[in-house]
Amino acid sequence: MAKKKDLFEEFNPLEGKVYQILDKDGKVVGDEPKLSEEQLKDMYFYMLYTRVSDEKAVNMQRQGRMLTYAPVSGQEALHVGSALALEKDDWVVPAFRENGVFLVKGLDLHKIYLYWKGNEEGALIPEGMNILPVTIPVASQTLHGVGIGWAQALKGEKAATVTYFGDGATSEGEFHEAMNFAAVFKANIVFICNNNQYAISVPVEKQTASKTLAQKAIAYEMPGIKVDGNDVLAMYSITKYALERARSGKGPSMIEGYTYRIGYHTTADDPTKYRDQKEVDEWRTKDPIIRFREYLKGKKIWTEKYEEEVQKKVKEMVSNEVKIAESFSKPPIKAYFEHTYAEMYPYLKEQLKEMSACEEEKEAKE
Numbered sequence: 001m002a003k004k005k006d007l008f009e010e011f012n013p014l015e016g017k018v019y020q021i022l023d024k025d026g027k028v029v030g031d032e033p034k035l036s037e038e039q040l041k042d043m044y045f046y047m048l049y050t051r052v053s054d055e056k057a058v059n060m061q062r063q064g065r066m067l068t069y070a071p072v073s074g075q076e077a078l079h080v081g082s083a084l085a086l087e088k089d090d091w092v093v094p095a096f097r098e099n100g101v102f103l104v105k106g107l108d109l110h111k112i113y114l115y116w117k118g119n120e121e122g123a124l125i126p127e128g129m130n131i132l133p134v135t136i137p138v139a140s141q142t143l144h145g146v147g148i149g150w151a152q153a154l155k156g157e158k159a160a161t162v163t164y165f166g167d168g169a170t171s172e173g174e175f176h177e178a179m180n181f182a183a184v185f186k187a188n189i190v191f192i193c194n195n196n197q198y199a200i201s202v203p204v205e206k207q208t209a210s211k212t213l214a215q216k217a218i219a220y221e222m223p224g225i226k227v228d229g230n231d232v233l234a235m236y237s238i239t240k241y242a243l244e245r246a247r248s249g250k251g252p253s254m255i256e257g258y259t260y261r262i263g264y265h266t267t268a269d270d271p272t273k274y275r276d277q278k279e280v281d282e283w284r285t286k287d288p289i290i291r292f293r294e295y296l297k298g299k300k301i302w303t304e305k306y307e308e309e310v311q312k313k314v315k316e317m318v319s320n321e322v323k324i325a326e327s328f329s330k331p332p333i334k335a336y337f338e339h340t341y342a343e344m345y346p347y348l349k350e351q352l353k354e355m356s357a358c359e360e361e362k363e364a365k366e
């Protein structure tokens, strides 16, 4: 019997290979995963839901209805494709741009909105969903992910963990500690790097001298692969493959999804100061949603009528979730102090006292 191909060997990043199933125009150039029409429609739905809810969030922030926000436009395939490969018992350890993953895992959109409105309710993930809260300190979450993946390995669980991080995170010490520890202790973890090519204003060429980010895995004796991150089928297939490998005790691996951040780093950023509009326009032609639509059209799954229905459904869902998020009242100052630990540390109690005194003084003046 012929040996099953190892995707990591076949697409060795040191040989300049990039894993792809759909090319830029949605034409099949690799082995398609066996998915039902319903599953393919789910992929499309979640990418669209992520896009429409993202555009709404940016608008709300501009209208003063959200504090700050990290847009995800252009990166939907990376997140939705990989998340659809997760099983219920797997864990997700995110950075802060994984809206598509959260929605696939079943987190209500209003939770994401609440988080960016500064309401800690948004960081409260329902029990059993197996998602850690959003992590702002770049790369720190990779170590938390390895902790969970190591526990899964020690307990012999048939489950694994995915941790997400950006290209900039690969320059942080935590990332390297996490990769090293995961490989030595064979943690059940898949590292997914969202290479959207910028860490705020720093382009990936100034972040590292390595030709790919995936090749960094090889130094840790772990397989790494560079994938077209705008190809939802490729992201799905490779994540499924890497997760199955991790769940069966074969250890960690790293996936670099090569994509582009179409929007701002966050709404506090102005990307026109550090990148050329031509570059953005060029990447718009590689839009992951349009590409997948072309593929679905070819399979006679996509029709104008289907598009109308799915657009209507997504818009209704977004507007409903906005209403829910906006029905929450502004949290009291003490919520920020009380929410992080089961019991407040003495220094937090002190800070809360000081802050409350300031608040009272302000109120007395008004």
Ligand SMILES: Cc1ncc(C[n+]2csc(CCOP(=O)(O)OP(=O)(O)O)c2C)c(N)n1
Pocket (backbone or CB within 6 Å): 097, 136, 137, 138, 165, 166, 167, 168, 169, 170, 194, 196, 198, 199, 200, 261, 265
């Ligand atoms: C340890 C740390 N240093 C700096 C920052 C400020 N900061 C927030 S996001 C970011 C860039 C992250 O870039 P990347 O890892 O590529 O992820 P992306 O934002 O592109 O998704 C920086 C420097 C931070 N949050 N944490």
